[in-house]
Amino acid sequence: AQKITQTQPGMFVQEKEAVTLDCTYDTSDQSYGLFWYKQPSSGEMIFLIYQGSYDEQNATEGRYSLNFQKARKSANLVISASQLGDSTMYFCAMSASAGGTSYGKLTFGQGTILTVHP
Amino acid sequence: GAGVSQSPSNKVTEKGKDVELRCDPISGHTALYWYRQSLGQGLEFLIYFQGNSAPDKSGLPSDRFSAERTGGSVSTLTIQRTQQEDSAVYLCASRRQGNTEAFFGQGTRLTVV
Numbered sequence: 001a002q003k004i005t006q007t008q009p010g011m012f013v014q015e016k017e018a019v020t021l022d023c024t025y026d027t028s029d030q031s032y033g034l035f036w037y038k039q040p041s042s043g044e045m046i047f048l049i050y051q052g053s054y055d056e057q058n059a060t061e062g063r064y065s066l067n068f069q070k071a072r073k074s075a076n077l078v079i080s081a082s083q084l085g086d087s088t089m090y091f092c093a094m095s096a097s098a099g100g101t102s103y104g105k106l107t108f109g110q111g112t113i114l115t116v117h118p
Numbered sequence: 119g120a121g122v123s124q125s126p127s128n129k130v131t132e133k134g135k136d137v138e139l140r141c142d143p144i145s146g147h148t149a150l151y152w153y154r155q156s157l158g159q160g161l162e163f164l165i166y167f168q169g170n171s172a173p174d175k176s177g178l179p180s181d182r183f184s185a186e187r188t189g190g191s192v193s194t195l196t197i198q199r200t201q202q203e204d205s206a207v208y209l210c211a212s213r214r215q216g217n218t219e220a221f222f223g224q225g226t227r228l229t230v231v
Contacts, residue, residue, distance in 0.1 A: 004160075033218060043207060044122075045161070045222040052218075091160060095218075104149055104213050104220055105174060108160035 002027045004092050006109035013082045014117050020067070021077040021112045023092030029053075033095040034075040035106065036066065040088045048090075051075060082116045089113050120144070122223035124210050130229045131200055139195040139226045143212030150193050151220060152185060155207045164208075167193060200230045 003026040013019035025034065032053045037045040051059045051066045059066045067076040075094075079086060090113075093106040123142040131137050143150050148169055153161040154177075163177040167187045178184070182201075187193040197204055207227050211220040 035219070037222075043209070043225040043227075045209065045211070047219040047221070050218050093161075103166060103168065103174070104218075105151065105163055105166055106153075106161070106220070107163070108153075110160045 002029070002032075002094055002096070002107040004094055004107055004109035006092055006112050008112045009110075010113045010115065012115050012117060013079075015084060016081055018078060018080045019082055019114065021079070021090050021092075021114065023075045023077065023109060025073050025075060025092075025094050027073075027094065027096075029096055031096075034066065034068065035093045035095070036064070036075075036077045037091045037093060038088050039091060039111070045091065049077070079114075084116050084118060087114055087116045122210055122212050122221050124208075124223035124226050126226060127224065128227045128229075130231060133202060133230055134199055136196065136198045137200055137228065139197075139208050139228070141193045141195070141210030141212075141223060143191065143193070143210070144214075144221055145191075146214060147212035147221075148190060148215050149213040149220070150187060151211045151213075152193070152195050153209045153211065155209060155225070157206070161209060164195070197228075200228075202230050204228060205230045 005024045034051045036048040049061045049064045063080045065078045092109040125140045150167040152164040166174040182198045185195045207225040209225040211222045213220040
């Protein structure tokens with residue numbers, strides 16, 4: 001069984017500063033994928049970034065980077081230069097195997113609400 | 119449209135009634151998923167379709183829940199004899215074979231009164 005833990009129900013950050021949202025995971029699979037999504041008030045989950053378990057480099061997508069520490073089973077999201085529009089709910093998730101061979105079923109954490117202050 | 123479309127966006131139903139929730143995935147996406155999100159919670163997997171078949175139905179909470187997919191496209195999630203605990207947002211997602219990320223619809227907010 002897989003489990004995702006997000007220990008921060010809420011986080012606050014000053015505009016233009018960086019913020020780290022924590023995510024730890026538990027799985028017995030050797031191959032897996034880690035995802036971050038955000039969920040604005042409209043309800044849809046918006047994909048932010050992906051890290052495969054065999055990827056040696058940390059994933060980056062614009063202002064988003066994923067701090068992947070495999071031995072510690074953590075996959076923290078770092079948002080640089082926070083913007084007021086970043087204020088929303090963020091979810092960490094994992095799939096059973098990395099890349100196209102997975103059928104993509106996701107296990108989600110409980111989410112972290114990020115508030116960016118001006 | 120270009121994204122995943124779900125209808126209705128909101129549904130209020132009386133306890134004991136049946137409801138149908140619809141999902142139109144992105145064209146060409148063979149994988150389709152249904153998730154449920156209760157208030158303030160993360161998403162809970164319900165069912166996965168590959169084409170018209172459902173190799174993983176392990177998340178369906180009871181036999182009151184069923185889903186089908188036709189033509190490798192539209193999917194319908196049916197909840198029979200709704201209960202108050204079925205109140206949640208039901209999200210649908212689709213994914214292209216070989217790609218990693220799934221794209222989500224905006225969900226159907228179901229309220230059972």
